[in-house]
Amino acid sequence: MLIDAHRILGRQPAGQHVFDDEASLLADMDTAGIDEAFVTRSRQLLLDPRDEAHYHDDPPLLPPRIKEMPAFMPGHPGLDDARINALIDGFAILRCATWPGLEPVTASTATLWRRLADAGVAVAVDVERFGWDSLERLVDQFPGLKVLALATGYRNVARIVSLARAAETVWFETATLISAGTVEWLVDQIGAHRLVFGTGAPYRDSAGPAFLLRHAEISDDDRAAIAASNLRRLVEGS
Amino acid sequence: MIIDIHGHIGTWPVFFIPEPSDEWLVRTNRRVGIVSCGVSHLLAIGFDTERGNRLAVEAARKWDGELGVWLVANPTRPEELPHLEELIDDPLVWGFKFHSDVHETPLSSPAYEPYIELAKEHDVPVLAHGQADTQYSGLERFDAVATRHPELKLIVGHSGLWPEGFSRAAQLAAGHEHVHLDTSGSRITGRDLQRLVHGAGHEKVLFGSDAIFLDQRHAVGMATHAPLQDAERRAVLHDNAQRLLRRRTRSS
Numbered sequence: 001m002l003i004d005a006h007r008i009l010g011r012q013p014a015g016q017h018v019f020d021d022e023a024s025l026l027a028d029m030d031t032a033g034i035d036e037a038f039v040t041r042s043r044q045l046l047l048d049p050r051d052e053a054h055y056h057d058d059p060p061l062l063p064p065r066i067k068e069m070p071a072f073m074p075g076h077p078g079l080d081d082a083r084i085n086a087l088i089d090g091f092a093i094l095r096c097a098t099w100p101g102l103e104p105v106t107a108s109t110a111t112l113w114r115r116l117a118d119a120g121v122a123v124a125v126d127v128e129r130f131g132w133d134s135l136e137r138l139v140d141q142f143p144g145l146k147v148l149a150l151a152t153g154y155r156n157v158a159r160i161v162s163l164a165r166a167a168e169t170v171w172f173e174t175a176t177l178i179s180a181g182t183v184e185w186l187v188d189q190i191g192a193h194r195l196v197f198g199t200g201a202p203y204r205d206s207a208g209p210a211f212l213l214r215h216a217e218i219s220d221d222d223r224a225a226i227a228a229s230n231l232r233r234l235v236e237g238s
Numbered sequence: 239m240i241i242d243i244h245g246h247i248g249t250w251p252v253f254f255i256p257e258p259s260d261e262w263l264v265r266t267n268r269r270v271g272i273v274s275c276g277v278s279h280l281l282a283i284g285f286d287t288e289r290g291n292r293l294a295v296e297a298a299r300k301w302d303g304e305l306g307v308w309l310v311a312n313p314t315r316p317e318e319l320p321h322l323e324e325l326i327d328d329p330l331v332w333g334f335k336f337h338s339d340v341h342e343t344p345l346s347s348p349a350y351e352p353y354i355e356l357a358k359e360h361d362v363p364v365l366a367h368g369q370a371d372t373q374y375s376g377l378e379r380f381d382a383v384a385t386r387h388p389e390l391k392l393i394v395g396h397s398g399l400w401p402e403g404f405s406r407a408a409q410l411a412a413g414h415e416h417v418h419l420d421t422s423g424s425r426i427t428g429r430d431l432q433r434l435v436h437g438a439g440h441e442k443v444l445f446g447s448d449a450i451f452l453d454q455r456h457a458v459g460m461a462t463h464a465p466l467q468d469a470e471r472r473a474v475l476h477d478n479a480q481r482l483l484r485r486r487t488r489s490s
Contacts, residue, residue, distance in 0.1 A: 031428075031463050154424065154452070155253035178424060180450035181257030182265075205427040211459020215269055 001228040002210060003036045005168045006027070006150050006173050006198030009061070010042035012138060019202050022062055029065070032207040034198070036065050038124075044071035049097075050078050059132075069123075069124065071097040076111040079200075084115065092235040093122040093148070098112040098129045105137045117145035122234050123227065124148040127199065139167045146234060147171070151200055154179040157186065171234060173198035174226065175209050183226075185218045192222035196231045240272045240461075241479035242454060244395055244422040244446030245305075247297055248280035248290065257486070258450050260297040264304050266449075271456045274304055274367070274451070278335040282310035288321045293295055298330040306483070308335035308365050311467030313349035320354070326360050332360035333391075338374040340367075345379035346386075356388055363391035363482060365420070370403025375377060376405045384414040391416045391482060393444065396423040397434055404430050407465070408437025419481060421461060421474070422446030440470040443451075444479050 009019050019025040029037055039061055043051065052108075057178055061068045072087055072094055073079060078159055094116070104125075106115070116123055127135055128151045131232055139147060148171045153162055157179070158171050175198045186195060197213055199206040215228060257263075260277070267275055269356050270335055273357055277298070282290025291309050298305040299401045309322055325331055334357050338345040343364055352375045369375045397419040398407040404426070411417045419438055435443050444459050447454035460476060 004434055032459075033466075055307070138244065157256065158254050171471075176424070178453045178456045179253070179255050180453050181262060182453065187257035202427070202429075204458075205460040207428060207463030208460040210268075210457035212455040215455045 001036075001225075002197060003038070003197045003228045003231050004034045004199050004201070004206065005038050005231050006175055006200050007040050007150060008045065008202065011064075013014065013046070014040060020197055022066060026065065028201060028206055034139075034206060034210060034211045036067065036197070038067050038069040038093065040069045040071050044203045045069040045095075045097050047231075048078075048218050049076055067111045070092055070097050071095040073097040073102070074104045074112055075102045075106065079112070082206045084112065087111065088115065088119045088121055091121065092122060092237070093221060094126045096123055098126075102131060103134065105134050111142070113142045113145060117142050120146070120237055122146035122148055124150050126150045127152045132156065136163060139163065144166065145169060148173060149232060150198060151176050154182060157182055160186065164194050170194070170217070171196045171230060174213065175200040175204055178209070178212065183212065184218055187218050187222055192218065192225045193230055195226045196234070197227050200215060220221050240270075240445055240458065240475045241430060241483075242267070242272050242275035242447050242449070242457075243393065243444040243479050244420045244450050245275040245277040245449050245454070246280050246283075247277050247294065248450075250280045250451065255450055260300065262307060263450055263454075264301050266454060267304065270455055270460070272447075272454060274306060275447075275454075276306040276308050276332045278308040278310050278450070283337050283340055287312045287315060287318050291321065291325060295325060295328060295460040296331060303330075304333070306330055306332040308332055310335045310337070311350070311353040312341050313338075313347065313353065316352065319356075322356065326356060326362065331362070334364045334391055336348070336364055336366040338367065338379070339369060339372050342374060344374050346382035349384075354383070354390060355416070358387065358390055361391075361484075362466060363393055363418075365372075365393040365395055368394040368396050368398050368401050368407065369405065370398035374488060377403060377410050378462060380417065381410055383416075384410070384417050388414065391417060391418070391444050393418045393420055393482075394422060394445070395420055396448070397421065399423050400427070402424055404434055405437060410460070411438035418442050418444050420444045420446035422448035422452070422457065424448075426460065428460055431464040432466060435466060435470050435474065440466075441474045441478055443474045444477045445480070
């Protein structure tokens, strides 16, 4: 079983990197040998959250292979209690959307983060956009919050180890852990239980990280944990 | 059976590479079907050209053709040219590696001319770092060099590196008989590779991994699952490199 924790579906302003519909997304997953994926709609990362109202008649994403990971934007003035309640009630993992200049971890967003931590909802953050400093601040200030760090970058493995040792409730997605031998090295340093398979498709290739994981020199138990069971535990809370 | 046109050994003083050795590179290559890989030593690119080049040749000698060598040419150190003249005829050497961004010298600068002339004289390719958004290795620099030296075998490392450069890289290769592209880079997808192959021609694209800077298993997974015809994939993974190198690789 291979579950992709990091996928985007839908239009992009500039065309080439896109799965417009679920059929093309499923075809790409089949090519890479990926069984299930947690998927965020592109508009929830690209638009002002108020524009979601224009899409109220969109059908839900198709389970069981595609599982929705809706986005929220901390600090956006339109993020009200009703929306937060609906997300907490409906989903076990959410994706954090950010805008340039909109700092996600501030005194004014503390209540939101605390509510998510108290509810046991996991939050996926794209570190390329969220920023390492914000991630470290988030983990430090909200120690109970379950955080899945996406796209940490292959140049930051030392920082991953440092953060993993400082906080038990952070997991790291593998899509960008692609410097030579990084997966094996991180398994040795922080344990396979802290890694979660993901691709970042369609912005990044999906077959590459799947092939890498299949050919990693780690135990079958560690491979299975990274491929699926760590993420399942993260979202099911067991 | 895969030939990897773009590899490295050694450490890089910007971030931590867990597995910088030739031993790890070759062992992992064998696990995923890479029979031969051309490497430059990162020490040669960044800090000490001659020592790094000699280390690369020394490492390649251990592996019976599973490693070839790209000799790094640093245009800011013309006094180092003699060691390149000494090493260029070693059968383990595949050609020259240019990294104009690290050396802060435009690829089309006259400072590269002695190395280009040496490459032409010995009929070996030049693998040059190609990064679409920089003043040193942007694709217009490759166009200028290829126009000035139409017989030079020139490989655009990373095909421009960023997705926004891929279509221009494909046009560039399609427009110059001896310009090739390589697939290495962290951002290329299987669909990007398909566009490169269709834009440049399947005979113009070479598999590259950028290992050990990157992990070659990621690159192999991308290229072996990309939406290509079988003949296109064979050309990219193996045949084009073998034809271009005409030197000793393990599969030749």
